[in-house]
Structure formats: structure tokens, C-alpha cells
Amino acid sequence: MLKFELLNNDTATENYAGTHARRGELTLNHGVVQTPIFMPVGTYGTVKGVTPSSLEDMGAQIILGNTFHLWMRPGLDVMESFGGLHQFEKWDKPILTDSGGFQVWSLGEMRKITEEGVKFSSPVNGDKLFLTPEISMQIQTTLNSDIVMQFDECTPYISVEPKTKGQLTTEAEARTSMELSLRWAKRCQAEFTKLENPNALFGIVQGGMFENLRQESLDQLVEMDFPGYAVGGVSVGEPKDEMRRIMAHTPHRLPAHKPRYLMGVGTPEDLVEGVAQGVDMFDCVMPTRNARNGTFFTRYGDLKIRNARHKTDHQPLDVTCTCYACAGNSGVSYDQGGRSGFSRAYLHHLDRCGEMLGPMLASIHNLHYYLNLMREVRESLDVGGFGAMVARFKADRARGV
Structure with a gap:
């Protein structure tokens, strides 16, 4: 279940140009979230060093879990025995889980990407593993997260392709990556529907630092009619000006009647700027890592x-x-x-x-x-x-x- 109500917009006046900022209310299976919102990151089923009661006291309305790491440890058998992540970590408010795509991206040369999915060795015990869009949906269904993210390929800012390694990712490379993510989005949607998951699946806009590719990705994802959308592939090593250029281009072009999520961003200044560009939801490890x-x-x-x-x-x-x-x-x-x-x-x-x-x-x-x-x-x-x-x-x- 997902319901998004747009409550207010930042409008222009005689002496003020206005922005794309907006105020909303997001209703999910485990509660209501007031937006714009920052979501603390709980990678392994815990926000590092902070108890659930402390999170509630400070006003946290929704937190993140990490599909990749929870799949590794404690594993789906344990998670299934608790009926999902909420009961396991004793958090009764909404949870968003990422798809595992970013963690696979961060493995670098340790993983092999094909049309079918990604092969890699477990960073925990070295087991040979295979993660596909369908498996990502199955894991997130077991986790019972309120918001499920599609499995995507995070386009790098610096190329890892053998011929262009160490150079800026080319438009052709970014297109190949973006189009793969679109095909995976369709597979995620099909599997999510097949599993009869009662929660909400978000599509992820990719396209690297190229506005034309971002627009193509956005247009095709909107045609798939996801309940919400995210902007991925930012804060992946690019200069701040490049990130802000994509922030200025993409979020406000997403459907106004659906929630918009900027993944992995960022500093306090980034959050305020993101709100001005029409973003509703943010997450970042920066508060706890710093x-x-x-x-x-x-x-x-x-x-x-x-x-x-x-x-x-x-x-x-x-x-x-x-x-x-x-x-x-x-x-x-x-x-x-x-x-x-x-x-x-x-x-x-x-x-x-x-x-x-x-x-x-x-x-x-x-x-x-x-x-x-x-x-x-x-x-x-x-x-x-x-x-x-x-x-x-x-x-x-x-x-x-």
C-alpha cells in the first residue's frame, strides 16, 4: 500500500521566485510519513549506535535496511521466521530497503554483470552468489519492507570498463547501463506482482551525468507506472557541481502526484537544495559515519x-x-x-x-x-x-x- 498526498507547494510571489519544493504526506503499511523527510540508514538491521526508542524520540519516521547485507547475514531463513525486518529489529514504523544494486556496484571488479544478473563472491564467506532482479524482489518480499527498490545497475562516474578504465564514463557506456536498468525494472515489476507483495515498488532513474539519458530513463519508468520514483547514480564520486546539475534536472520532472527519492545524498546543504529541486525523501550514511x-x-x-x-x-x-x-x-x-x-x-x-x-x-x-x-x-x-x-x-x- 502507498498513498501520497501533496499538501503544499513553494510558490512564487512578487518578491520571491519560488522553487520546486513541496510538502506531502506518505501513507505506507506501517505508518504515515511527513515529507520532505530524511531516512536514517540501518544497513544491518540497526542504525549504528542508536536504539529504536532514541530514533523515535528524535523524530525518525522511516528508516532503511540493506537487502544485500541482510541476505548475507542473518539470511532469509532467520528473517522469515520473524515475519520480516520490522519484528526482527523491533521497529514498528515504515522501512525502505534498497535493492542490493549499489552494494554490487561497490564490489568493482569482484563482480560480473550480465543481462540475467550479477555473479559475485560473498564478502562474508566467499560463497559464489547470483543476484537477479527476481531474487532481489524475493528477498525484499521476505523482509516485508514498506518500500521496495528495483534492482538496478548504478552507473559509475569513473569507468570500470577495460578500454576506458580510470576515465570518465562515456555517454555510450552510461546508455548501456541505463538501458539494462530499465530492462531490469520491468523484470522487477513482473516478479513483484507475481509475489503479490502488498507493499510499494519504486523505479530508479539512471543515466549517469547525461541529462538526455536521465530524461529517457525517467520517461520509460513513468510509462511503467511505479508508485514512486528514485534518482540513483549520484554521490558516486562525481564533483559536487555535477551532482547538483543532475539534481536540478531530474527530480521535478518526475510525476507530481508520486513521491520522489534522492538516493544517498548528502550534506545538510545537499538536502536543502534537494528539497528546492522537488525531492521528498533522502537517505545518507553521512550523519552516523561522520x-x-x-x-x-x-x-x-x-x-x-x-x-x-x-x-x-x-x-x-x-x-x-x-x-x-x-x-x-x-x-x-x-x-x-x-x-x-x-x-x-x-x-x-x-x-x-x-x-x-x-x-x-x-x-x-x-x-x-x-x-x-x-x-x-x-x-x-x-x-x-x-x-x-x-x-x-x-x-x-x-x-x-
């Missing part, structure tokens, strides 16, 4: 806790933040007179000592920041203030910590 490396996202810019200047700093990470790391149990931001949470000095100490609590608190803070940013975006769209919100966001982030 947290484990001591980098915090804050309203006033990024903070690297390993810098020596934080050793004696009594301030919280972000005086405006109400996450547990910044505000403790009070849930009241520092500058509102509430009890602050942990100091920068303490977080610096945890990082230097390699204590587990350090990346846990960092992950809580970063995810809270991303989810709160999307809440502020939604609230601005509700009242027709998106342009002003974006201006404040940019000014605050440029101020620095």
Missing part, C-alpha cells in the same frame, strides 16, 4: 571534536539543539535556560579515549540535527516561508562554530 569520525553537524557549521581547542570547552555542541547529547534529559536547548547535556570537553575526551559513548552521542546528535532540519523545512512549507528558512539556514551554517 559521527564515528568525530565530526558533528550543527546549526552553525560542522564541528570536529578532535581539535585540541575543544579540550577545555564547557559549551554543548550546539546551544540551540535539544538532542540528548546537547540538552540531556531536559530536552531544552542551552540558550533557553535549560540544563545542558554533555560538554565539548567531555565529547573530546571520549573521542581521544576511544570510548563507545563518544560515537553513540555523536550519532544521536547528527541524526537529530538532520531530522530537525527536515522538520524546519516542513514547517516553513506549511506557512509559505521556505525561502526565508533557506536564507536563515545558509547564514547560520556560514557563521561557523
